Amino acid sequence: MKLTINNETYDVDADGDTPLLWVIRDNLGMTGTKYGCGLAQCGACSVMVDGVVTRSCVTPIDAVEGQEITTIEAIENDPVGKRVVEKWVEHQVPQCGYCQSGQVMAATALLKEIENPTEDDVEAAMVNLCRCGTYNAIHAAVKDLAEGGAS
Amino acid sequence: MKKLFLTVLGVVVVGAAGTAWIATHTPSSPFDNVTASAPSEDLIARGEYVARLGDCVACHTTPDGKAFAGGLEMGTPLGSIFTTNITPDPETGIGNYSLADFDRALRHGVAADGHRLYPAMPYPSYDKMTDGDIEALYAYFMEGVEPVSQANKPTEIEEPLNMRWPLALWNVVFTEGEVYQAKASEDGMWNRGAYLVQGPGHCGSCHTPRGPAMNEVALDESSPEYLSGALLDGWYAPSLRNDPNIGLGRWSEEDVYAYLKNGRNEHGVVFGSMVEAFNNSTQFMSDDDLMSIAHYLKSLPADPDYDGPVWAYDEATADDLSRDVADKVPGARTYAANCAFCHGRDGLGQNEWIPPLAGVSSMLAPEAESAINVTLNGSPRVIANGVPDSYRMPPYREHLSDAQMAEVLTYARSAWGNHGDAVSEEEVAALRSHTDPASIDVIILQMR
Incomplete structure (x- = not known):
């Protein structure tokens, strides 16, 4: 296959x-x-x-x-994905990091579909679990991306 | 006056004597006075196959128990009963049964000591089995099954309702007591399928509605109610007739074959009680037998009166699920977060591995029990050809509240062209408590 x-x-x-x-x-x-x-x-x-x-x-x-x-x-080969990773670094989101590749995927897919997502859109899309509880940092990074646009 | 009194007395006496005769009479068996000779390996092997056809192990074994040693609790409206030890152990099992005793239990519901079996044992179906199959099955149970010493549990039905003799009268009314008679107007394949479905396969035990006396309302295709779908054991067993919505109307014979052989096809994957039937029984049937079953079932006509307007796929739902409108439709967000990754925004599932929700009987039937039950409790492991399934419905019991579950199921039952009724919070709550695995009194098999 x-x-x-x-x-x-x-x-x-x-x-x-x-x-x-x-x-x-x-x-x-x-x-x-x-x-x-x-x-x-x-x-x-x-x-x-x-x-x-x-x-x-x-x-x-x-x-x-x-x-x-x-x-x-390959997420950084995608312009939206690259920007998400940059914001992830800027906001120092990960702790243990295990869930973070999934979190980055969710954020990237959201921003590719909706360039300026509302708070509601973010809440509906960012449903991945994080055992370390980095939700506040994730939220801050995505909010930053949503307001600044993904381009 | 005296004459009238004598007449009435006479009728009463004769009636009572007749009833007593029926209640205590041991039915005859073609194997009476037959001494079974040492069976051949072939006969034992054939008996093992018949045991697969009849799925004896499903009820006569507990999840952690030894095969055929019995003990499975079955809830009835009168109290729990327990399946019995059918291993050849002479003390606690059926080791002392003669072939005729075995035949009477299987086809007439009478144990060797003369007591009547409860019709939870599907003898109203097994009575259609041929002498040859009974003989083979006896050979297997005597020579091919390991004896297990495990005493039977007494029933929990209280006196006087635990009297067994009225069952003899029940048998007179509700059983046919006749071996399957081939229909000359149909071909051999149809007749073989009819035999398997009505007889050893006892499909009607779950899929045919039951009457007030817990009797199956029909035992063969002469009634349009036969295999027309029924509620049992917290599950809705769908119609096996050609009904396009709640039955097999949109399935080909090959689809039916694949479902019974592999546990799955593009229309669905076995779940609920059908997992046991598949794991223990249908997958072991020969290809010819499975094709015969498919051929017979596909000959049963649909009934548009109760099946309703024919389902047609509506692709608009998938668009509605895109994020900007998802919040406006109740249940849609829950669906997107919990269900869509497997079943798809399009509701079509993923090939034959993950079933669709669009156009399936659990989403179209007026009875929502199967949809609620599988969402609460997930699906047991489906094992095909010795290999466990790659994907399984997880239980959402701890994950979704009654209100969330009612909302998301109402959504799924109205999406993609589905037209099942709405699901209420109360329905979810009732089934949640009824199927609570943490309960001290969980009943695995609920007859009503």
Whole structure:
């Protein structure tokens, strides 16, 4: 099966129902995307599929064949993603960092869809869990991005 | 006057004698006076297959117990009853059963000591099984099953309701007591399917509505109510007829085959009580048998009167779920945050791995129990060909309140062209307490 990840095409030897997360981490060795709950609830495994935030732990690979998958490794190749990472650094968001690749994905996907999201939009989109409780820092960074525009 | 009195007395005496005869009579078996000879390996193997067809293990085994040792609690309106030990242990099991005793239990609901079984044992279906299948099944249970010494638990039905003899009268009214008769007007495949569905498969135990005496209202396709869907055990077992909304109307025979063989197809994945039927029974059926079942079920006509207007996909919902309007539709945000990552904003699921919510019976049926139950409690592990599923519905019991769950289910039952009724907070609360795993009195199988 052929998967397009970060603008590269990979020939993957795995069953159609294999979770995308397994392929990204185990078959392809890109470990920036994390395994959290395995149930689409926490968001640690988030990637973008055609620009839409997707939980890779519950995404069978045969459902994303031919679509453009973006992982945290290539997020800075995206102008919006680059700006999100910069703001993340500026606001010193991460503590342990485990959930942060997913948080960055959620923020990037939001800003790609809505350039100047309202408070409500942010609340609806930023639902990833963080055990360290960095929610205030995440909120500050996203607010900064929302007000300044993503470009 | 005296003559009238004598006439009435005569009628009463004859009636009472007749009732007593029925209540105490041991039905005859074609195996009476037959001594079963040592069975061949082939017969035992065939019996094992028949045990798979009948899914004996599902009820006669507890989740952590030994196979066929019984003990599973079944809730009835009168009190709990427990399934029995059907291993060949002579003390606590059925080791002393003759072939004729075994036949009477299976096809007539009468135990070796003469007491009547509760019809939780699906003998109204098993009575259609052939002599050959009964003989093979007996061979398997005597020679192919490990004996387990485990005493049966007494029923918790109080006196005098625990008297068993009235069941003999129940049997006269509600069972047919006849081996399946092939219909000459239908082909062999149809007849094999009908035999499997009505007889050993006992599909109607869950999928046919029950009457006031807990009897299945129909036992074969001569009634339009047969397999027309029923509420049982906190789940809505959908119609298996050609109803496009709540039944198999939009499924092909190959779809039905794939569902029973693999536990999934593009229309859905087994959940609720069907997981047990799939894990223990249907996947072990031969391809020919599964195709026969599919062929038979697809011959059962739809009933538009109760199925309602035919569902058609409405793609507008997916657009509505984009963030700027999501908040305006109650339940949409909850759906987007909790459900959409698997089932999709388009409600179409992901290939055959994650089921759609668009156009499925649980979202279209007036009964919302299955939708509520699976959301509260998630889905058990589906094991196909020895391999556990990659994706499973998680329980949202601790995650969503009654109000949130009612709102999100009402949303899903009205999105993508679905036209199921709204779900109320009270319905969710009732099923939540009824299925609470933390309760000290949780009943695994609820007959009503």
